[in-house]
Amino acid sequence: MTSVRSLLTKPWIWSFIGALLVWLATIAFTGGYGGGGMVTAALSLAVFTVIVGVGQMFVITLGPGNVDLSLPANIGLASAVAMKVMDGNDSMIAVGLLAALACGAAIGAANYLLIWALRIPPIIATLSASFIIQSIDISYGRGLQIKPPPGFADFANWQVLGIPVLAILTVLFTVGAAIALQRMIYGRSVLAIGQNIRAAWLAGVNVGRIRFLTYTLSGALGGIDGALLAGYFRGANVDIGNEYLLASIAVVVIGGTSVAGGKANVPGVWGAALFLVLLLTMLNTFGVSAGVRLLLTGLIIVGVITAAGGQKALR
Amino acid sequence: MPRGNADIIRLNGAEKHFGAVRALGGVDFHVGPGECVGLVGHNGAGKSTLMHMVAGTLVPDSGQIGVHGDIEDNYSVSRAQQLGIRCVFQELSLCPNLNVAENTRINHASLRGFGWRRKAAELIAAKLDEIFPGHSISASDIVGDLSIGRRQMVEVARAFTVTQDRLDLVILDEPTSSLDAHTAGQLLAFVRRFVAGGKSCILISHVLGEVLRNADRIVVMRDGKVVVADAATAFDRNRLVTAMGGAEARQKIAAQIAAAKPAASPLRVRARPAAQKDGTDLVACAGEIIGLAGLAGHGQTDLLLAIFSGASRARAGIEVTAPVALVAGDRQSDGIFPQWSIAENIGIRSLARLRSGLLISPQREAELAAFWQKKIGIRTPDMNNNIFSLSGGNQQKALFARALGSDAQIVLMDDPMRGVDIGTKLEVYDLVREEAARGRTFLWYTTETEELDNCDHIYVFKNGRIVANLRRDELTEEKIIQSSFGDAA
Amino acid sequence: TSGKKIAFSNNYAGNSWRQAMLDSYGIVTKKAVADKVVGAADIFTTADKEVPTQAAQVQNLILQGYDAIVINAASPDALNGAIKQACDAGITVVSFDGTVTEPCAYRVVVDFKDMGKQEVEQMAKFQPKGGNLLEIRGLAGTSIDDAIHAGILEGVAAHPEFKIVGSVTGDWDQTTAQKAVATILPSLPDIVGVVDQGGDGYGAAQAFAAAGKPRPTIIMGNRQDELQWWKEQKDKDGYQTWSASIAPGVSSLAFWVAQQVLDGRTDIPHDLLVPYLAFTQDDFEAELPKIPKGGVASHEYTQEDAIAAIKANIK
Amino acid sequence: MRPEMTAASLDTAARTSAERGALARARLLRGLLPALSLALVLLAIAWLNPRAISYFGFSLMLNLAIPIALATIAQMFVIAGNELDLSIGTFVGFVGCVTATWLKDAPLIGVAILLGSIGIYALLGALIHLRNLPSIVVTLGMSFVWQGLAILVLPKPGGKAPDWLLGLMAFKPPFVPFPIIAALLIGLIVHFGLMRTSYGVILRGSGGNPAALGRAGWSLLRTKIVLFALAGLFGVLSGMALIGITTSADANIGNGYTLLAIAGVILGGGEFVGGRVSPIGAVIGALTLALAASPLLTFMHIPPDWQVAANGAILIIVLAARVLISRKER
């Protein structure tokens, strides 16, 4: 009983409860039909949100105003880079992934360069950067849908007992991210900067380096995500990352990370990503019109966050 | 209770719990008209909590509040305001984005309508002139641009401004903690005039001399209870310290220091203030305690920050040869990580040493925290509690623990004793001397002259420059004041 | 008209259709300028399909002193204010694809409603027994989506053997479509056919494959990857379907219409109906090699084509 | 024994008044930065297309900046209370749809819907305060709600703005173009309300130090409700102004305003936390964005592939110019 109660105080539990409720509502509607398939589909799709969500989480944790709005453009460009490098060739998969990673990391580093050298607020720096990246992508990819090599496409769709392998790998990755956040100097430094950048500096945290690393990490994760998305959706395209502008922020905050900075948690990103996909599943299954679907999506998000409630402020 | 000479405020059996912590355990407290009540007690004794009840910002779990002889059932801030009770809180309560006049408006619901800005500006300017002659603060200054000392001045002056509500009692919770000796003197002189005019005041301070000299009656708190309350004349320093408990046997301030110091210890810091034209350097060697004195805001903190950043990257005029840690005085903006536990707040400066392998070991972190909790006496049932569950002074102790528990050989202290109680101060003085004897170097900026007794060397600052370099045996308060006010060299 | 300046106002460039549209336009106008048919033909593109940005763009083109504006509008009605200002300034406005309702403008229209109806007619040929259909809709709140949807409903009404059992929003985007289909598939009964709006057929096919469901008849949208997939299936087991979409090269037709108006022709109707571009089982393979990899089938119009189209529309 | 040394402290006063002069200059410069950015963009436009600098030119270039300025002001109220509104764009779209339908066909119901939506904004403020919720998530959820409602009100583009609104937005005053007058009016009115009135101080204080405000007896619930209601009000004005210009509506019409409004507030010298905002700055920021994003771009004749990039580059250059100036000041 007490363990249940202590579980309920965890900020991330609400996103999982929300996901569970939405799933139950859906299979109640179909009379239990297709419940397993929905979970499989949700896991496959949530993976992509989780990967960018983790990067966005570290950025948002750096404190008010920190956010990476360049992720959609980044994902789009990296997907094109990965597919062009792979060029439908199974032997080039690893090289393509590395290229996407490098492309994303370079974008992240450039973002921080703008923020640092020109003292531009991150929200505007990354927004401006995203315009530039989009242009690069259009002129590089010409808006063409470039196909992945068959081996990579199969890998992106590979399932074991109905569980996507990509999801398993992503779980491992998020465990690593959670450890980095709570138990490594890097994560502690991010949390410190998010709470009070000046105090962090005076406590010996290398503020500049940690911020640089964080934006680069977010960019690199966007890059990898772009490559994986192109594999899963069978082709790179400029718009492939569009929905992750809002989704990456949404999973972070619905998952219980504080937008005021300095407080983050990784499990919540998973919970919130599953919640959002299952919500889409539910509304598609109910067969409501687009207007009603959007309306219900919004009301349910507000409802879940209200039920979860905020943290009591100290003093 | 007859209305004629009724107490301004009376609390009976006030109790307050914060979770497991009992902050107040049945306190009786009252203030009469025309008296200045001194309130002292160790860090976490419950002084600020008690004052929050008086000011209406916290509601007691049980107990009664009476004001001007009437029992108040729905006591609140605005009710207190109507009844003539104001409070200067320990944590600064100004809005940094507003200017001084606008901050004044916040405390006066009646300052509105046409011309309120002018009225507010005149009101606060007049009060500042009255309390702190020569204060150099303008009503149009944005509070965020002011130094912490000036902010404290504004807040104090604001509490004494009167519009339509009456003013009977002003609570001053550690009002002098960020003021230099000169300004603190101005404030206390004003308090005496205020009380002489028939009004009342509650004065909380860890500088016992201030309380002894200015209060009519002194109330001593300990662990959430009032232990003694008596006329000020019935106390002396010893009796106060004894009543507060914890520091009974500790009266040997600065008796025997620097007895056996190695003759030629290695240089640790050589620094020249940016404004220094005459080539004077601040020099600190291993094992030395260096004092930085002078009026508040004359470049001491700037030099400490310059030395701090000089440790990680080359800076002109600064030479630092060992790792540096800093104890912040303005703990809200420079020290505390508000989301974290006490243990995490202490460990942040020592993360590299708390690792086993790549990961930070929670066990070692807890050990470090437990060690310093004991050594420096941080009052809390659990070091995993949030840092804000500590009283102001205990938060400051955690910042000391952060610096002293680190691998830093040079410790910079930026007026670090703000809000620290006398018992702890004495312990920290000993600790600093002990660590210095082991070879650590301390650079210690302080606004409390008596703390300079602990230093080997004192540099006096004025207008961002070093104007005097005194050995400890040359040190007297007159000399410091003389150099602080004298012509710049 | 050798001294006349024609501007092209476009609101998005990030997908293969738009790229093909820009390409066709570029090829035709460069030649027209070189041949001194018109003085200048500049292209202006804004990001992200935003109505207010495009409205501002049109207003700025007025200031630039162009004689005609060819526009692919972000909204049929919401740009009317700006279009009217242009007309009032004596500028000829020709809209296509995203047409505008302002009466003073010319519209090069494709009969989207008929296209939707044809989808069901064709489906009836491939699935004479009828059965369950899944509908993938376009961007919610747009007129094209509305028109195609209305056509599909009309078709289904004419063919009661079909029943639409699920409807999702695909935003004309392969990724979004695939995701939406993936979330609804687990809960759907067996599907015999997918009716869509073009550009999303390939994503739907992927979603069916990933969910392990049998392959239905999917109406395609003239993109290279759709036709390629069609060919693969046809080679495998004689799979049959139909493909239709508006040709991106209709931009060049719009250009010639503008040129003709500037040339002083006053008999041109304001609404010009042009056929959509459809491929059948017999002719799609011939077209396939002509489409760039990852691109979309197109057709460039000549001045003669335009004159012929105008003539066909004069009743 | 604390000597009162008045002569000596006068000396301190002299020192600090010089210091204060420097501070005041720095603050003034910081306050002027948004205006400088705007001037920079205008100069570039004048150089590229002198024809644009005219009564007709300004009317055309700036009229779509009015709804942006209003949305920016709405966002500014929310930011002043340390919150962020991710729904303002879709809210503007929703208002637009209502304006083009109900407000024209059944004005009373239309007015009731718009007032009700301002009420919902106020309720959101209350909810956020009472449950201590992160405004970003709540408004993110609301952005879907508004967009859903917009599509339900107007399933496909269309509708028509009420005639009085069309007349108002097409108003041609003598000498000074209407958008400039409107921008001035918006900036000055909001400046007066937020920066000069006594309750404006309380509203800004609630962002600067909410705890202190609570300790002084002010209701933080009330300040939050007022700030959100004002955001709703200006959101409504923005949606109506937008439809007055475009003449008819589209459910997706306002989507881009969310980011534009945030960028405008920041460009205008506002900060995300601490109640530091400037209404005049916000209006100027919105005008700068509107000019830089479209007219400047259109006049520059950039190859189509790179037009979107130029949009980003202009933003960066405008902000970087500010940095160069504020660097000097240090």
Ligand SMILES: Nc1ncnc2c1ncn2[C@@H]1O[C@H](COP(=O)(O)OP(=O)(O)OP(=O)(O)O)[C@@H](O)[C@H]1O
């Ligand atoms: N001189 C200073 N005074 C006050 N705050 C400072 C100062 N220098 C740096 N800071 C704080 O630290 C933050 C980061 O500064 P900076 O990037 O120089 O640190 P850093 O790169 O970690 O330093 P270093 O390279 O010395 O390790 C600043 O945003 C500021 O809040």
Ligand SMILES: Nc1ncnc2c1ncn2[C@@H]1O[C@H](COP(=O)(O)OP(=O)(O)OP(=O)(O)O)[C@@H](O)[C@H]1O
């Ligand atoms: N918001 C709170 N949550 C939890 N505990 C609290 C809170 N406020 C105060 N306390 C606890 O109540 C006790 C009394 O604190 P209080 O601030 O009144 O002490 P104080 O006498 O003012 O000390 P100091 O001299 O250090 O300011 C302390 O043990 C403190 O930790």
Ligand SMILES: [Mg+2]
């Ligand atoms: Mg206290």
Ligand SMILES: [Mg+2]
């Ligand atoms: Mg002091």
